[in-house]
Amino acid sequence: MDINEQTLHKIAHLARLYIDEDHKEEILNDLNDMIHWVEKLHEVDTEGVEPLTNMSQEVNSWREDDVQAHISREQALKNAPHSDSKFFKVPKFLK
Amino acid sequence: MDQEIRDKYQAVIGLEVHIQLLTRSKLFAGDSNRFGDEPNTNVSIITLAHPGTLPKLNKRALELAIKMGLACHSTISQHMIFDRKNYFYPDLPKGYQLTQDSTPICVGGKIGIATHIGEREIELNRIHLEEDAGKSFHPHDASESLVDFNRAGTPLIELVTEPTLHQPEEAYQLLAEIRKMVRFLEICDGNMEQGSLRCDANVSVRPAGSMELGPKVEIKNMNSLRNVRRAISQEIERQISLVESGHAIASETRSFQEKTGGSVAMRTKEELNDYRYFPDPDLSPVEISDHWLQQIKESMPKLPHQLKTELQKDFGFSADDVEFLTESPEMYEYYTQTLEFVKDPVTALNWLKGPIRSYTKDANLTIADLLLSPMQVGELIALVEEGAISFSQAAQKLLPELLQQPHSKPRDIAASLGLLQIRDENILEETVVEILKAFPDKVESFKNGKKGLLGFFMGQLMQRTDGNVDPKLANELFSKYLN
DSSP: OOOOHHHHHHHHHHTTOOOOHHHHHHHHHHHHHHHHHHHHHTTSOOTTOOOOOOSSOOOOOEEOSOOOOOOOHHHHHHTOSSBOSSOEEEEOOOO | OOHHHHTTEEEEEEEEEEEEOOOSBOSSSOSBOOTTOSTTOSOOTTTTTOTTOOOOEEHHHHHHHHHHHHHTTOEEOSEEOOEEEEOOOTTOTTSEEEEOSSSOSEEOOEEEEEETTEEEEEEEEEEEEEEOOOEEEOOTTOSEEEEEOSSTTOEEEEEEEOSOBOSHHHHHHHHHHHHHHHHHTTSOOOOTTTTSEEEEEEEEEEETTOOSOOOOEEEEEEOSHHHHHHHHHHHHHHHHHHHHTTOOOOOEEEEEOTTTSOEEEEEEHHHHOOOOOEEOTTSOOEEOOHHHHHHHHHTOOOOHHHHHHHHHHHHOOOHHHHHHHTSSHHHHHHHHHHTTTOSOHHHHHHHIIIIIHHHHHHTTOOGGGOOSOHHHHHHHHHHHHTTSSOHHHIIIIIHHHHHHSTTSOHHHHHHHTTOSOBOOHHHHHHHHHHHHHHOHHHHHHHHTTOTTHHHHHHHHHHHHTTTOBOHHHHHHHHHHHHO
8 A cells, every 4th residue: 555645635634734845755755664664564474363452461550530630720721822811722613 | 394204204313422420530540520610720731632641541430331331231341442533623632532442341232211102122332431522612702712621531431322213202212211320320410411411313314114224414412302302303304305305415413503403514524534543552451350340230229220110019100100200319319218207108209299399390409409308208298197287288388388497397387387287186176165155046057957057167167276177077076066
């Protein structure tokens, strides 16, 4: 499978990324390198091997239902490009 | 719509019900899961998706999801993972939602419902765990939208039915049953207005008798049980009208409009639904041990349909009455507590569905808001049972006053209102004799056959005692002196 320009536009749109025309070729090449590398992995016979979804062998790394580790609203809003004293502000996305 | 045209089509309906779980903290982080707090105060670096942060699963959320699965006779997955559902939206901090795509915690299952057509079981496809998104606001006069992430990361279960419903009424009954179940299980407060229970409906129509499914339309934002029924009814008619007039039905998502009962198109599905699910590598797999599953099974409370069967069997109540008593866990609890003070289950039922229901209804309250304890209601009923006060006086005068003074004893209020019937035979007898002495001519007439004068004597007695007489006892006394 190769990533063509149309696929590139589609995934860029889904991620709301703007792709500069000058960089398009480079990005396409990078993505295709990645796809080819994963395709190479397909050559390994994985018949009967359960899919691995996590690199550690750990299971049930869960927590009890306790309230902790809040951050203050001031801290929460500090890194937002736009905010008022209470809310994160984003370009209007629904009327 | 003309019934003849309507009958040419069959509607196919599936529901997706989002149920917010009553945990203290969020699904993958320790921030508070409390509703109604100041915006952006229940947040953490995990919820806000700060770089380098890792989610950690809330064990309690798993337990609550398993409870719902057990209640629905689902198969509980004992090995599962979480998946990423990728989409870009301002209320979704990570750019993906953690959900379960390939290994839902509960598979299959069924929920029994009753409609006017009869009883049937609705098959479930699955129940899976996932996190909720934040909440956004779009002020009219501003060029920006506001986002509050307090809700982001709240644990949800999404219950997905098979598309086997055909009537708006079935969807209504199913959702009503789900709402009751989650409340009796104490896994969700079931509040549709506040959005802790939300329902989306997938609706399509096809010619009656056809097996092929028509294009599916998803309706969102129905914020009450009634609106779910309204929205589905209108959607079925809209689709039939389109087909009848030769138009195609667009597969789309539509938003319910409270004012009209109709809906407006939100977005076309094909364009945006490309979620590129894949297993989340940040969360370790989950194994539910047999032992833990057994413990959860043993902790299951009785469900509304089990309680209904019990009430019918134990007391012979009608379907409507058991429905009334199991409409909420609070109502059922109130009734069973009242029975500790009232011997007759029917008397207790009649008080709850009679005077007490009409009071709560008029005051727009639920039984949970009632300031009277089951013990006070028991004392009130006892006054009527022992003949100290008539039912109508108790319901019309004593109850309203008791509700004004909810910390008083019913007997004290009845006394202060002068409602207690004179049951002391000696006092009553004196008054009866006084009356008969005062009207010798009438006594004479009575003895000569004018039996209707008994009503006159009773009237005199009522006047002199302000009506607080046990009529049976009064009758006996008059008979004693007149015959």
